[in-house]
Amino acid sequence: MALPAAFRDLAIPAIASPMFLASGPDLVVEVCRSGLVGTFPALNARTSDAYAAWLGEIEDRLAAAAQAGQRPAPYGVNLIVHKSNPRLAADIELTVKHKVPLVITSLGAVREVVDAVHSYGGAIFHDVVNMRHARKAAEAGVDGIIAVCAGAGGHAGTLSPFALIPEIASFFTGTIVLSGAMSTGRHIAAARMLGADMAYLGTRFLATRECMVPDAQKEMVVGASADDIVYTPKVSGVPANFLRQSLAAAGIDLDQPKHEGGLDMASEAKAWKTVWSAGQGVGSVREVLPAAELCRQLIAEYHAARREVAQEEAAASPFTPAA
Ligand SMILES: Cc1cc2nc3c(=O)[nH]c(=O)nc-3n(C[C@H](O)[C@H](O)[C@H](O)COP(=O)(O)O)c2cc1C
Structure with missing residues (x-):
């Protein structure tokens, strides 16, 4: 399992993914306090000043949780690395200043941004929908690649995870994150079985009390x-x-x-x-929950699924192929 040091202590290997107009400080803090990685797109804060204020608020609330004896997971932000994002330079500067533990870049995988995040010891993941982009991300020196597969919410890919994850794993030694249509702890366990190090869940977190959508x-x-x-x-x-x-x-x-x-x-x-975006995992979302309760549910489901496999394995009589 290839995880940056800061991510080896999570309750389960899962990230509540950044969602435009949906994820903000309340969701991030509740998810991190629950032991999963909480993230938000920098652009959800209306200005760079507002972004700085959100970073300060999240840091303060997670520090208070740590002081109260909890072990909150690291948080992350999503930056759109594209010429049509006029805030990019200012937002990178703030990200570096606040030493954001995880930076997730979309669109451009750029060496300068990777170096900026590495300068303070942060981790940087890049999201991709195909192998060409995965190779570019690896060349830029990212720590993780997020494979956005068919059925994901947002700008989904079209490839099956059964195709994309092994292809990325065949050349990339960093963290591999699977994105697309996963809404339960069993799905997160399945992502691990497939060879991903972590799972990236968006749609399931839309139906949480702290999510900012209507x-x-x-x-x-x-x-x-x-x-x-x-x-x-x-x-x-x-x-x-x-x-x-x-x-x-x-x-x-x-x-x-x-x-x-x-x-x-x-x-x-x-x-x-x-017009509201969501992924094919909607069918497994049956109620709006407080984020902390959802995380507890995901953690329990994940461990139950892993135990089930281990028990089946232990109970199976060894198969001896005919000579
Ligand atoms: C409403 C919505 C908004 C999204 N906005 C962003 C975004 O701003 N940046 C980004 O990198 N991904 C965005 N995504 C994609 C998610 O980060 C993630 O890849 C996806 O939701 C995972 O698939 P799932 O929704 O099936 O769980 C968005 C997804 C949704 C559903």
Whole structure:
């Protein structure tokens, strides 16, 4: 298992992944206090000053938890490394100043950002949807690669984890994180069986009390099944998974062409407010829970699944192949 030192003491090997308009300090703190890695996108704070304030608040609340005898997990932030993100330089400076333990980069895997995070001993993971991007991330020197596979919430990939994880593992010796359609502790155990070091869960954390999305979105997640998830570029130009019910409510006609041509952060921000993203793991989400309770549930399910496998293994009579 290839985990940076700061991540060897987690309750289970799982990250509550960063979600635009959804994850903020309350969710991050509750997840970290529960022993899982909590994260948020820097852009969820409306300005770089607000981002600095969030970092300060999270540090203070986690330090208070540590003083009270808890062992909170490290937290992380997501930075969009793309020319259309005007805040990138300022947000990197603040990330370095606050020594954020885990930085997750999206889009650009850039050596300078890797060096900036390593300068204070932080870990940097990069998310990818294919092998070309995985190789670029490895070349940039990241500590971890997040394989965003088919069925994930947000800008999902199209590859099966059974295909992508072993291919990444064949050349990358750092941490491998699996993302896509995992909503239970059993899923996290399955990710480990597949060869991933950690699991990356987004959609399941949408249905938590601390998540910042509207209650109607949480209820839509709880009521949805995998059939309700539509993978389309027609919301913002970049393919992503959305709840069919929210596409209909926003009057988006999937038969009409939408503008082509890559990422435009302004139109993304506008689109995602009215059309709600979620992954195919919605079918395993049956209630809105406080994040700490959800984490306790995930931890119990994870250990139960691992025990089940161990017991089956112990009970199996050894198979002797015919000579
Ligand atoms: C509502 C929503 C917003 C998201 N926003 C971001 C984001 O801002 N940055 C990012 O790196 N990933 C984002 N993602 C993707 C998640 O970090 C993660 O890869 C994905 O949710 C995992 O799949 P799952 O939702 O099936 O668990 C988002 C996902 C959702 C559902």
